Amino acid sequence: MSLTARVRIRVNGELQVTAVPARQLLVSYLRDDLGLTGTKIGCDTTSCGACTVLLNGEAVKSCTVFAAQADGDEVITIEGLAPAGSLHPVQRAFRDEHALQCGYCTPGMVLAVVSLLRELPEASDADIRRGLDGNLCRCTGYTPIIRAVRSLAAGAAHDPG
Amino acid sequence: MIPAEFGYRRAASVAEAIGMLTQDEDARLLAGGHSLIPLMKLRLAVPSLLVDIGKVAELRYVSEGPGYLAIGALTRHHTLATNPLVREQAGLLAAVATEIGDPQVRHRGTIGGSLAHGDPASDLPAALLALDASYLVSSPAGNRVISAGVFHLGFLQTALQHGEVITEIRVPSGTGSYGFRKFRARSMDWAMAGVAAARTPSGIRVALVNMGAVPLRAAAVEAALSAGRPAAEAAALAAVDTAPPADTSASAGFRRHLARVLTGQALADVDAAAPGRAGSVE
Known part of the structure; x- marks a missing residue:
C-alpha cells in the first residue's frame, strides 16, 4: 500500500508532475515543495483563511486539502494571480484603499475576493461581508477591505467617503 | 498539524471504492475532507487507508x-x-x-x-x-x-x-414552507443550537441541531402543532427530551433556551405566507 500519491497539478499555469506523501497538505506542497510562500499558514484549523488559494477557480483553504486531492486540478496562488510586475485589479484595489496593515491575511483575503467577485460580480455590501466570512484580519477592522471590494463590485454604490 | 501516515488510493467509481474499502477494515472514505481532515490533523482519526472518491463524477x-x-x-x-x-x-x-x-x-x-x-x-x-x-x-x-x-x-x-x-x-417532494434558525457566536462557527422546520404532507416536522448526540426530532413540538396548539405554545416544548452538550461556548441550559426561542422563530417562518424563507441569528 502506497503512502505516496502521484499527482499532476497545474500551479500558476505550470504543470507539476510529482509524487507527494499522501498526508501532505496542499499548503505545505505549495510552500515547502514549490517555494510559493505567499500562501500563509495561520490557524491551520480551517478557520482563518490565510491559506486560501483558488482551486479550479474557487477559493478553498489549502490547510484542509491534501495535495493528493488536487490531482488533475488547477491551483492559483497569490504569486500567479497576475503576471510578474503587475497587479491584479483586486490587489490594486487593496493597495488603493489601504486594505492591509501587517499583510499576513492579505494573500488569502485577495484570493477569496477574486472568487467572490467571479461568482457575484455585483456583490452588495452584505454579499461582501458574507463572502469574507472565512477570512480573518486582525489589523484593519475590515472596513478598508470592504471598501476595496466595493470599489470593484460593478453596479455597487460607490461610497466617496 | 500533520496527520499520521496513511495509504491513499483514488477510486474512479463507486464500485471501485467499495472494493478498496472492503480490503482494509481501517480504511475510510474521503470525499471533500472538510470533516475528516481536521480530525486526522488532530489525530482523533487515524485511518490506515483513505479511499478518495472526490473525483467520482457519477x-x-x-x-x-x-x-x-x-x-x-x-x-x-x-x-x-x-x-x-x-x-x-x-x-x-x-x-x-x-x-x-x-x-x-x-x-x-x-x-x-x-x-x-x-x-x-x-x-x-x-x-x-x-x-x-x-x-x-x-x-x-x-x-x-x-x-x-x-x-x-x-x-x-x-x-x-x-x-x-x-x-x-x-x-x-411536496414540502411547503420552511424555517431554519441557528445561533452562532461567530459567523463561521457550528451552531450552538439550531432548528429546521418544514411543512410536509404529513404535517409540520421539526428537527434540532446540536441538542443531543444525534440530530433530534422535536416530537413534543410536532405533537402540539398537530393537536392544533398555537406555534408559540408548541415552541416552548422544543427542549423536551433533549440532551444538549455543555461546553465552553454554551451551557446545556442555554442551549435549551436557544432551542425554544429558535423553534418559535422557525415556526413563524413556516407560518408566513411566503412560500418559504429562512434566516439565522448570529
Whole structure:
C-alpha cells in the first residue's frame, strides 16, 4: 500500500508532475515543495483563511486539502494571480484603499475576493461581508477591505467617503 | 498539524471504492475532507487507508426522481445553495447550505460527507431529518435505503456498515414552507443550537441541531402543532427530551433556551405566507 500519491497539478499555469506523501497538505506542497510562500499558514484549523488559494477557480483553504486531492486540478496562488510586475485589479484595489496593515491575511483575503467577485460580480455590501466570512484580519477592522471590494463590485454604490 | 501516515488510493467509481474499502477494515472514505481532515490533523482519526472518491463524477448530480429530489452524495454545499432544482424543490436544504461554515468550506464540503461524519452539530443532517429524507447506500451486498430517522446512532456514529457508501440523498417532494434558525457566536462557527422546520404532507416536522448526540426530532413540538396548539405554545416544548452538550461556548441550559426561542422563530417562518424563507441569528 502506497503512502505516496502521484499527482499532476497545474500551479500558476505550470504543470507539476510529482509524487507527494499522501498526508501532505496542499499548503505545505505549495510552500515547502514549490517555494510559493505567499500562501500563509495561520490557524491551520480551517478557520482563518490565510491559506486560501483558488482551486479550479474557487477559493478553498489549502490547510484542509491534501495535495493528493488536487490531482488533475488547477491551483492559483497569490504569486500567479497576475503576471510578474503587475497587479491584479483586486490587489490594486487593496493597495488603493489601504486594505492591509501587517499583510499576513492579505494573500488569502485577495484570493477569496477574486472568487467572490467571479461568482457575484455585483456583490452588495452584505454579499461582501458574507463572502469574507472565512477570512480573518486582525489589523484593519475590515472596513478598508470592504471598501476595496466595493470599489470593484460593478453596479455597487460607490461610497466617496 | 500533520496527520499520521496513511495509504491513499483514488477510486474512479463507486464500485471501485467499495472494493478498496472492503480490503482494509481501517480504511475510510474521503470525499471533500472538510470533516475528516481536521480530525486526522488532530489525530482523533487515524485511518490506515483513505479511499478518495472526490473525483467520482457519477456522485455529483441533482435530478428529479419518482416522488423525490435525488441529490448525488458528492454534491457540495455550494451547489446545494445555488442549484435551481434544490432551491425550488428543497428550499430548506438550500437555505441551510447557504449558512454552512464559510465560502471556502462550502466549495469543498459535501452532503454525503456531512451525513457519514455524523456530527450532531452539523446542520444538514437535522434539515434532512425535518424533510423526512432517506439515503441510498451501496455495498458489496447491493443497495439499501436508510431513513433519516434511523441513520444516526450516536455521536459520530451512523448506521453505515464498513464498506457501505452513501450514493444518493432522497428528499420527498411536496414540502411547503420552511424555517431554519441557528445561533452562532461567530459567523463561521457550528451552531450552538439550531432548528429546521418544514411543512410536509404529513404535517409540520421539526428537527434540532446540536441538542443531543444525534440530530433530534422535536416530537413534543410536532405533537402540539398537530393537536392544533398555537406555534408559540408548541415552541416552548422544543427542549423536551433533549440532551444538549455543555461546553465552553454554551451551557446545556442555554442551549435549551436557544432551542425554544429558535423553534418559535422557525415556526413563524413556516407560518408566513411566503412560500418559504429562512434566516439565522448570529
